[in-house]
Amino acid sequence: MRAVRYHGNRDVRIDDIPEPMCLPGFVKIAPEWCGICGSDVHEYLVGPETIPSVGEPHPITGETVPIVLGHEYAGTVVEVGEGVLGVKAGDKVAVEPIIRDNDCPTCTSGHYNLCPQLGFHGLSGYGGGLAEYSVVPGYMVHVLPDNIPTDVAALIEPLAVGWHAAKMADLRGGESVLIVGAGPIGLVTLLAVKAQGAGRVVVVELTATRKRKAAELGADLVLDPNIDDVAAVLAAEFPQGVDVAFDAGGNARTIELALASVRPRGQVVNIALWEHPVEFDMFSMLFKESNLTASCAYCNDHTEVIEALAAGTIDVAPLITGRISFDEIVTGGIEELMNNRDAHVKIIVHP
Amino acid sequence: MRAVRYHGNRDVRIDDIPEPMCLPGFVKIAPEWCGICGSDVHEYLVGPETIPSVGEPHPITGETVPIVLGHEYAGTVVEVGEGVLGVKAGDKVAVEPIIRDNDCPTCTSGHYNLCPQLGFHGLSGYGGGLAEYSVVPGYMVHVLPDNIPTDVAALIEPLAVGWHAAKMADLRGGESVLIVGAGPIGLVTLLAVKAQGAGRVVVVELTATRKRKAAELGADLVLDPNIDDVAAVLAAEFPQGVDVAFDAGGNARTIELALASVRPRGQVVNIALWEHPVEFDMFSMLFKESNLTASCAYCNDHTEVIEALAAGTIDVAPLITGRISFDEIVTGGIEELMNNRDAHVKIIVHP
Numbered sequence: 001m002r003a004v005r006y007h008g009n010r011d012v013r014i015d016d017i018p019e020p021m022c023l024p025g026f027v028k029i030a031p032e033w034c035g036i037c038g039s040d041v042h043e044y045l046v047g048p049e050t051i052p053s054v055g056e057p058h059p060i061t062g063e064t065v066p067i068v069l070g071h072e073y074a075g076t077v078v079e080v081g082e083g084v085l086g087v088k089a090g091d092k093v094a095v096e097p098i099i100r101d102n103d104c105p106t107c108t109s110g111h112y113n114l115c116p117q118l119g120f121h122g123l124s125g126y127g128g129g130l131a132e133y134s135v136v137p138g139y140m141v142h143v144l145p146d147n148i149p150t151d152v153a154a155l156i157e158p159l160a161v162g163w164h165a166a167k168m169a170d171l172r173g174g175e176s177v178l179i180v181g182a183g184p185i186g187l188v189t190l191l192a193v194k195a196q197g198a199g200r201v202v203v204v205e206l207t208a209t210r211k212r213k214a215a216e217l218g219a220d221l222v223l224d225p226n227i228d229d230v231a232a233v234l235a236a237e238f239p240q241g242v243d244v245a246f247d248a249g250g251n252a253r254t255i256e257l258a259l260a261s262v263r264p265r266g267q268v269v270n271i272a273l274w275e276h277p278v279e280f281d282m283f284s285m286l287f288k289e290s291n292l293t294a295s296c297a298y299c300n301d302h303t304e305v306i307e308a309l310a311a312g313t314i315d316v317a318p319l320i321t322g323r324i325s326f327d328e329i330v331t332g333g334i335e336e337l338m339n340n341r342d343a344h345v346k347i348i349v350h351p
Numbered sequence: 352m353r354a355v356r357y358h359g360n361r362d363v364r365i366d367d368i369p370e371p372m373c374l375p376g377f378v379k380i381a382p383e384w385c386g387i388c389g390s391d392v393h394e395y396l397v398g399p400e401t402i403p404s405v406g407e408p409h410p411i412t413g414e415t416v417p418i419v420l421g422h423e424y425a426g427t428v429v430e431v432g433e434g435v436l437g438v439k440a441g442d443k444v445a446v447e448p449i450i451r452d453n454d455c456p457t458c459t460s461g462h463y464n465l466c467p468q469l470g471f472h473g474l475s476g477y478g479g480g481l482a483e484y485s486v487v488p489g490y491m492v493h494v495l496p497d498n499i500p501t502d503v504a505a506l507i508e509p510l511a512v513g514w515h516a517a518k519m520a521d522l523r524g525g526e527s528v529l530i531v532g533a534g535p536i537g538l539v540t541l542l543a544v545k546a547q548g549a550g551r552v553v554v555v556e557l558t559a560t561r562k563r564k565a566a567e568l569g570a571d572l573v574l575d576p577n578i579d580d581v582a583a584v585l586a587a588e589f590p591q592g593v594d595v596a597f598d599a600g601g602n603a604r605t606i607e608l609a610l611a612s613v614r615p616r617g618q619v620v621n622i623a624l625w626e627h628p629v630e631f632d633m634f635s636m637l638f639k640e641s642n643l644t645a646s647c648a649y650c651n652d653h654t655e656v657i658e659a660l661a662a663g664t665i666d667v668a669p670l671i672t673g674r675i676s677f678d679e680i681v682t683g684g685i686e687e688l689m690n691n692r693d694a695h696v697k698i699i700v701h702p
Contacts (some may be wrong), residue, residue: 017565105591106615114615114639168640238455250633264457264465270633279630280622283602288465289519292638 003131035072063125071122073129074153075281161187181248322347354482374611386423422473424480425504428591513539532599673698
């Protein structure tokens with residue numbers, strides 16, 4: 001069968017590989033739509049980092065490059081292995097790609113997103129969604145209701161990242177929220193906090209296309225540090241500070257803004273990946289007793305995301321900024337996201 | 352009357368000043384025992400910092416140096432102003448010294464410890480406990496049960512700092528706890544977490560006298576980074592990490608140890624003051640979704656501390672390492688704490 005495989009830095013190919021077998025406990029899927037993730041682009045540009053390179057196999061899968069890509073996808077079940085319940089051939093399903101390790105106490109305690117050897121189907125081995133067929137363990141499969149088509153369902157995985165981040169803030173309803181950075185993760189967090197009951201949501205962003213997208217997706221106020229005096233506007237709008245701030249930027253200035261903007265006892269959630277250690281002033285936390293936490297991927301969030309999509313609480317259409325075929329994966333997908341980064345949220349690929 | 356006043360850097364004097372009047376809403380107290388705080392020593396050495404200097408009056412009290420010292424004290428009520436309920440002349444009381452500002456939304460919302468203009472009786476003006484008499488607003492007064500003598504009650508204020516820090520960790524019972532640093536704040540936190548139901552408590556400390564004190568106060572394990580491989584011992588004792596870690600050190604190494612030591616979803620509480628911004632690796636939080644917060648002074652904690660002392664859940668005797676008279680305040684008190692820092696937890700002063 002044809003599959004998109006990562007071979008190394010700037011080396012992604014469409015290969016002919018054997019069709020995977022559906023063993024007991026597994027489900028065989030024909031992927032229909034698969035999103036390209038920022039981490040796929042990152043691996044293409046500066047990897048292999050998360051993807052296991054030769055001589056350093058992933059501790060769970062044991063695999064190294066070449067690795068089949070694609071961890072944000074949905075498709076049709078073609079075969080169900082012995083012992084897998086609740087799913088049948090012909091069902092439309094979304095895949096939750098975190099690999100769970102039965103020998104890991106963190107995984108077995110339920111926090112599989114915090115597994116010390118965190119691995120993803122589509123990045124760490126065991127196949128992926130950018131292929132004619134994939135085979136995944138039964139626990140990765142979420143059956144879709146009829147009103148969620150597979151193109152929308154390809155966005156369930158990134159939406160789950162935002163959903164999980166929003167849940168870390170434990171919203172009760174009506175909270176004021178600041179989101180620093182409106183890249184894909186900032187935007188799915190925006191959708192998630194709105195769906196989970198947030199009140200006014202302010203987004204801080206520098207680029208014109210992302211500012212537009214944030215407004216389109218429901219931000220009540222979009223501020224640009226190059227144009228607006230962000231601190232002054234926030235102080236005027238929220239004299240006590242905002243209830244919750246998300247840092248989707250991942251640098252000293254974004255975390256400083258998030259910490260400075262919350263009210264006493266406010267909540268800061270880091271949803272960015274960090275390239276460097278960051279310096280910050282603990283006093284900014286001390287005199288407010290603010291709370292800083294971080295959100296890592298997702299864990300038991302897919303069901304709620306699917307319910308929100310089915311109920312229409314979240315509209316993902318504006319997130320899909322490109323649709324391409326398999327053969328366009330490099331130039332029309334990965335490289336398009338590199339070269340026109342700000343114009344896109346999500347490009348989805350059809351085999 | 353005689354009062355200990357801070358005039359400036361290395362300039363603390365016993366002055367003769369007018370006796371304060373007891374106005375409506377206030378309570379007049381004859382202090383019996385008053386502790387010397389690390390912040391008093393800090394002000395003596397490098398201040399005025401918190402104490403308002405000439406030309407920069409405290410925004411609430413309007414006062415500048417000279418300032419009457421003493422914010423950790425207990426004594427006997429000698430007069431009760433009109434409108435103050437629940438206290439009468441002759442009562443033994445402890446003083447909770449945070450000044451509340453009726454115009455401050457943070458104070459009126461209940462978080463008076465997070466007042467942006469945070470001020471303390473005994474540091475910011477309005478008199479203090481190192482005097483023959485003090486006058487305080489009724490809300491600062493906590494009547495003592497018969498079985499808490501005023502020497503013990505002088506420690507209620509620092510104990511409340513530890514009690515508040517422990518409450519930030521929201522202990523349910525049996526949690527494993529790491530306390531990095533066994534200075535006075537680390538030690539009161541140790542007492543508080545034990546009283547609030549913690550399970551095994553590990554203290555990390557460098558100096559011999561403080562290590563002994565931590566063991567005496569109930570630490571289950573005391574580790575010395577100069578002797579022990581702290582990371583290895585913790586990994587062996589708590590393979591998943593500890594539930595809660597307190598940083599009472601306030602530097603890059605102590606916060607790094609605290610963050611590295613907690614389990615997935617573990618809680619880190621900063622209880623130190625920081626001299627510099629600190630650099631740390633956000634990834635240490637991200638892949639565990641750990642939680643970092645900070646504890647500032649106390650807020651609605653005194654009643655619980657008094658109950659714990661009355662019930663014998665906390666034994667503070669080992670915390671009192673010196674008893675001096677008024678006249679010895681500089682050489683026997685502040686300078687003794689400077690020169691023999693590690694030998695002391697708390698020196699208390701009797702007028």
